[in-house]
Amino acid sequence: MSEPVSALNGASFGGYCDVTEIGLRGMVTLRGDLSAAAFKKVIEAETGLTVPGQRKIVHGKVVSLAWMSPDELLLLVSYRDAAATAARLADSLNHQHAMAVDVSDARASFRIEGSACREVLAKLAPVDLYPEAFGHGDIRRTRLAQVAGAIWMPDEASFEVVCFRSVARYVFDLLSEAARHGGQVGYPVET
Amino acid sequence: MLLITCPNCGVAAEETELHAGGEAHITRFGPEASENDFEDYLFRRENPRGVHFERWRHANGCGKWFHAARCTATLEVFGTYSAQTTEPPREILETIRAKRPAWTWRDLK
Numbered sequence: 247m248s249e250p251v252s253a254l255n256g257a258s259f260g261g262y263c264d265v266t267e268i269g270l271r272g273m274v275t276l277r278g279d280l281s282a283a284a285f286k287k288v289i290e291a292e293t294g295l296t297v298p299g300q301r302k303i304v305h306g307k308v309v310s311l312a313w314m315s316p317d318e319l320l321l322l323v324s325y326r327d328a329a330a331t332a333a334r335l336a337d338s339l340n341h342q343h344a345m346a347v348d349v350s351d352a353r354a355s356f357r358i359e360g361s362a363c364r365e366v367l368a369k370l371a372p373v374d375l376y377p378e379a380f381g382h383g384d385i386r387r388t389r390l391a392q393v394a395g396a397i398w399m400p401d402e403a404s405f406e407v408v409c410f411r412s413v414a415r416y417v418f419d420l421l422s423e424a425a426r427h428g429g430q431v432g433y434p435v436e437t
Numbered sequence: 438m439l440l441i442t443c444p445n446c447g448v449a450a451e452e453t454e455l456h457a458g459g460e461a462h463i464t465r466f467g468p469e470a471s472e473n474d475f476e477d478y479l480f481r482r483e484n485p486r487g488v489h490f491e492r493w494r495h496a497n498g499c500g501k502w503f504h505a506a507r508c509t510a511t512l513e514v515f516g517t518y519s520a521q522t523t524e525p526p527r528e529i530l531e532t533i534r535a536k537r538p539a540w541t542w543r544d545l546k
């Protein structure tokens with residue numbers, strides 16, 4: 247049995263914010279009609295979480311559930327549990343036009359920590375990251391320079407980023423460059 | 438800068454988050470069609486200076502397709518609407534009529 251490893255094996259960078267590859271993380275993509283009661287019922291029973299509204303992410307003790315599009319959710323679980331969780335959900339959704347797939351090995355994730363974390367992301371994504379526009383509980387799919395990614399804030403002083411595993415090094419380098427000492431630009435501007 | 442609101446996820450997306458999908462509401466003519474219809478379907482496109490209807494995909498976002506009505510000269514966006522339709526919804530047409538009384542696009546006015 248080969249040992250699973252994450253894309254960058256937990257790489258980290260220290261700047262005015264710290265950038266860390268989170269390492270192995272379980273992710274299950276759920277496709278289905280998010281407005282359908284039958285779909286919601288299965289998801290809520292299996293995850294113990296309420297299906298989040300548009301561009302929202304909800305956090306439980308061990309799992310998180312994110313709104314990705316009108317017919318897609320992303321369930322974050324421990325890496326160890328991902329395959330079994332996907333199989334159980336697929337089984338429960340068996341009679342619906344829906345799908346649950348373990349995509350853990352297709353992704354990489356990062357944490358950006360520091361009080362100036364908003365500006366690290368604001369340098370890379372065409373998104374309003376002022377506190378009035380984006381905060382804890384929100385998730386945003388966007389681009390990070392040239393590649394797609396999703397970002398959210400577990401708390402006021404950190405971001406988490408998910409991207410495709412194939413661009414993990416690119417995203418890590420982007421985030422590190424944006425977080426480098428001496429590169430702080432003072433975002434958001436105090437008014 | 439062109440900002441278009443994606444009706445699928447509600448984001449006022451900056452142009453670089455989007456992928457342009459060309460002209461909207463084109464009727465497909467397949468192998469059984471006349472040569473003229475097939476040529477129109479493949480090659481003939483509107484090229485307006487003014488009101489235009491287009492398909493866009495929120496590629497670096499929710500990933501979904503949608504329609505947008507906008508002005509090619511001023512970049513004003515009159516509205517966005519579902520991809521699952523063959524014609525612009527009435528409220529979009531009314532918005533355009535109010536703002537550009539003399540507009541035409543194919544057989545719409």
Ligand SMILES: [Zn+2]
Pocket residue numbers: 443444445446447448495498499500501
């Ligand atoms: Zn969208």
